[in-house]
Amino acid sequence: MTSILEKKFLDILNNDEIKIVSFDIFDTLFFRKCLLPENIFEIVGENTYVKKYFDTPSGFKKYRMYAEKNARLTNKHLQDVTLNLIYKELSIPKKAKEKIKQIELDIEKDFLVVNYDLEKYIDYSIEKGKKVILISDMYLNQNELKYVCLNKLKNIDKVSKIYVSSEYKLTKAKGNLFLKVLEEENIKPNELFHIGDNKISDNLIPKDLNINTLYYGFSNIQEMAFEYEKAYINKDIKQGNNVRKLAILRNPYEDEFENFYFNFGASIFGPILFEFSHWLNDLSKKYKIEQYNFILREGFLFDKYFKKLFPNTKTNLVYASRNSTFPIVIDLDNMSSILLGTQRAFTINDLYKSLEIKIKNKKILPYKNELLSKASLINIDNITLYEKIREDLVFRKSDISEKNIEQKALIKEYFTSLEISKKSIFIDFGSGGTILNRIKDILPKKQIPKINALFCINERGYEIQSKNQTLSFLPYNQETLKYIETISRSPEVFEILLNLDLSTTLNYSKIDNNIIPNALLSNCNKNTIYKMKEAFLNGIDTFFETVKIYKIKKNHYSRDFLVKLLARVINLPTKYEVNFFGNFEYDEGNGTNNIYKIVDKNKIDYVNNFMIEKIYFEYIRNRAKYRHAFPWIEAVIATIKPDFLINIYKEPNKNSSNLQVILQLLEKIDRSNEKEFMVYGAGDLFKELLPFLQDRNIKIISLIDSKAQLQEFEVLNYKVITLEKAFENINQSNLIIASGVFTKNIKENIEYFAKENNKRIEIFSI
Known part of the structure; x- marks a missing residue:
């Protein structure tokens, strides 16, 4: 094109x-x-x-x-x-x-x-x-x-x-x-x-x-992405930037939607899939791998671009999912374990469908479309709906067992047909490798591959895979672990992008002695998915064409850099990424009819009712808690205040204890509803506080610092003066003390000055 x-x-x-x-x-x-x-x-x-x-x-x-x-x-x-x-x-x-x-x-x-x-x-x-x-x-x-x-x-x-x-x-x-x-x-x-x-x-x-x-x-969209990338990664890359740039400049799309997805494919997933494919090929030499088995749905893209570079390699597309492999691990003696799912959109009806039985209990039937996660909050006959479902599943154990035995046999036969051997390898996205473990439990010992591969693996994944040799493309180390956690707990953005329009495998059937995977096409993103897919894949293809022209070899982009490249999209999204990705619909890949948006209005309204700074600070201290309630809290924040996150990342001291001081100051400032202040303290804390004051349209009348006693100076275009000069022609003012360590001494000096000079000063400090 x-x-x-x-x-x-x-x-x-x-x-x-x-x-x-x-x-x-x-x-x-x-x-x-x-x-x-x-x-x-x-x-x-x-x-x-x-x-x-x-x-x-x-x-x-x-x-x-x-x-x-x-x-x-x-x-x-x-x-x-x-x-x-x-x-x-x-x-x-x-x-x-x-x-x-x-x-x-x-x-x-x-x-x-x-x-x-x-x-x-x-x-x-x-x-x-x-x-x-x-x-x-x-x-x-x-x-x-x-x-x-x-x-x-x-x-x-x-x-x-x-x-x-x-x-x-x-x-x-x-x-x-x-x-x-x-x-x-x-x-x-x-x-x-x-x-x-x-x-x-x-x-x-x-x-x-x-x-x-x-x-x-x-375009402005891409310039902003590069600006955010520089602020987040905060480290130079010594090679490959020219190839990413040129791939983007080859964009054939006028339409903003298609233009965006092309660029995302060209600049982010192009380099990632290029290096991932080379990494997988290197494993073949090291471990004598003869067959690559890519687990769908992400496996479609992994296979596509692996074959683009290594067309003579033997590969399989494996129809498997958490849903279709569930019969392998189901514990029929502990029905409560079946109810411990953490899906956001999984209904009671979805649970019964996954067990291949219909709801017959008349007490449960009216609640079939309720979320399973809410079952413990609903009472029926003096017990919770959760307990009622558990009782029903125990009562119907034989029905479930019959279906389960049937499916286990079909799964075993399906994987046998793939001609798996010790010289095979399974490849999945990650990050826990649940499906890999289930496959291992069903395969005969002589067929279990020596190694498997995940695109990424987190701490929990290492625990799950501790008895297997499972390798990870994205490296997990002291520097990257926080980025890996972000990617593995991402708000499904990458899962949706990599899954595209592919259907989810629900279970298996046998027709004419052939095992057929039964798949369900998602109802999500129906109006945009095909348009998105074409542009996104064209972007990746263009990157691959560009590296070929420039004869780029493997290991051109470090894997540590690629981790940060992906994590940036979640932790520091641009307003355009929030717009396009936030509108993604998701059903958690379980075949459920319940669909939610990655960023919905309810979440925006909820955060809008609180102080954003406070919510963000609490979130960075307890990410796991917020990730379940908010699929993408950074995008919610960026929707309300587009510059909030970039202002934090641009500051060199963004991770310092100053943020806690700033949050306490802002809480008091917001309660006062005042819009004009003097600020005492022209150091780093003031520089970090300033963007938050600007967001609130607060006017700074004077910037004061004791160093101005020797000579007046400038900070961020504000003239820094003495306390005495600030109050030369003013008798009263609100004053923020932009300091954490010396607050007490500064406050005492200001109060003494106010008393001696008959000035009314409302002090805002921690």
């Missing part, structure tokens, strides 16, 4: 008035493998020679960034600076400057990768009889640009001229470099067509000059 961007490019290119096509260089014609341009400096700082002068990689990065800032201040008369002017600002010997500068150029060269799609655009332009030039705002000169990247272009000879800001001392950002191009090329604005990734300098500025433009960048 042709991308939206390529269609737009070709449409504009067909304009006969256009004589010259210009391309931006960085993040357009070339991508860096790493996440942020400045991360190159940290990689430079890892060099042994550089460490002689700067000790740590992050130390060099900081000094290199300030060197550029200082160079621009020193040369304010120039619109742009050169690499030489930047290195001139570093306080190291001249010889060292030259050597480190060359190290930086070598690393830039290694990290810059050609955008093959844009290379193709150059050829299209030449075929149409257009002249091709490059225009870039960059401190590198032409020779340096040719060294680090331009010589990698197969068609560099087709580029007529390079206009770079460091040489012309003019920039695209101010529009002057475009004017210089028009002058030197002797063309009118409408005869130039410029392509670039910067919304302002490559799009709005030239457009204002009547130059034709194509914004070659991300």
Whole structure:
């Protein structure tokens, strides 16, 4: 499918008035493998020679960034600076400057990768009889640009001229470099067509000059996803970012819904399924695996992309579910165990259906559509409905046993037909491996595989699998365990995405000596599932095509990074992810007719009646409790206050005890209904408190700190002054003490000041 961007490019290119096509260089014609341009400096700082002068990689990065800032201040008369002017600002010997500068150029060269799609655009332009030039705002000169990247272009000879800001001392950002191009090329604005990734300098500025433009960048939806990703992961990735970006830029969908699911497939599940497939293949060499058995429903996607990379491998799609394998473990001597399910949408009728019997008890029948979880709250004949059901199941034990024996035989026969051996492997999503354990209980010992695999496994999963050798793709370690718990207890978002339109296996029948799985197609997401599936799979396919073009090998993305990539979606969702995923319908895969939305209005109304900060703080202290009541509490919070979570994650001290102080302060502030305050304390706690005050439209009259006695200063665009100056022309005010440790001393000083100066100060503190 042709991308939206390529269609737009070709449409504009067909304009006969256009004589010259210009391309931006960085993040357009070339991508860096790493996440942020400045991360190159940290990689430079890892060099042994550089460490002689700067000790740590992050130390060099900081000094290199300030060197550029200082160079621009020193040369304010120039619109742009050169690499030489930047290195001139570093306080190291001249010889060292030259050597480190060359190290930086070598690393830039290694990290810059050609955008093959844009290379193709150059050829299209030449075929149409257009002249091709490059225009870039960059401190590198032409020779340096040719060294680090331009010589990698197969068609560099087709580029007529390079206009770079460091040489012309003019920039695209101010529009002057475009004017210089028009002058030197002797063309009118409408005869130039410029392509670039910067919304302002490559799009709005030239457009204002009547130059034709194509914004070659991300939508607001995708920009926000990357912003949230950076805040959450808070760590650079040194490779692969270019491939994810290019896969997204190949999006063919105009429709926002399809566009979103394509991008999600291309940027998140593409890399994950690519590495997962390679990991599974590596197991075949290590454990001599001859057959891969993917358990449906997630197994459909796992199998699809595994076969895409390894088409000659023998695979099976296994029709099995928690429901269909339940007869293996049912305890007929303890009917109470059957009632211990934790499903949110499982009704009493669903329970009887799962046991393959009908409700006959006239006392129970009127309640057949009640949730099983509510049965202990309903009384019948002086006992609970829960007890009534248990009594009925005991009474009907023989009926249940008959069906159970029949199903166990069918299950055994079904798995025998799959030709399972010790050289087989079962693959399931996770995270406890319940189905794997049940299969093991039914297979003859000689057929039980040596190992099995889960996409992810959590603490409970390790307990369940403690007697088996079950491997996990997503690694469980000290750093990743909190992310694994998030994914394994996720609000079914990933389960729905991976299950798509596939039906759930309920049980098995025998027809003409063949075992046939009986499956039920879910009624969930019926209006959107097929549209979503096409776009989502196209996104993953596009990623796979892109890695093939760039000859990407396995282990390109670390498994630790992929864990965080998935967990971010749940813990820090964008408003678009909340909108699209929150509207997912779910029936818990049990064939029930009871359907609920991942984020429903009742949950939003419930949280809205409380202080969001307090609920969030309680949630992070007891996630397990809230996960059952709220499938996705982060999405509920983001629905009410879209910026609440990102403001927490952007703060470096987001996990500190400051949050508890902030919650106590906000509780008092909210009760007061006041909207104007002074704040005493301009430190980290104030910086963390500020977004919450802004959310409440609270005006800060003055920011006060004792350090202002020596000299006034600024924090987050607020001038910090003394207590005396704040009350020069004011006799009364509300005042928040933004401190936890020194609150008592500060409060005493303020009260003393108020008494001595006859001021009325309402203090808000912990």
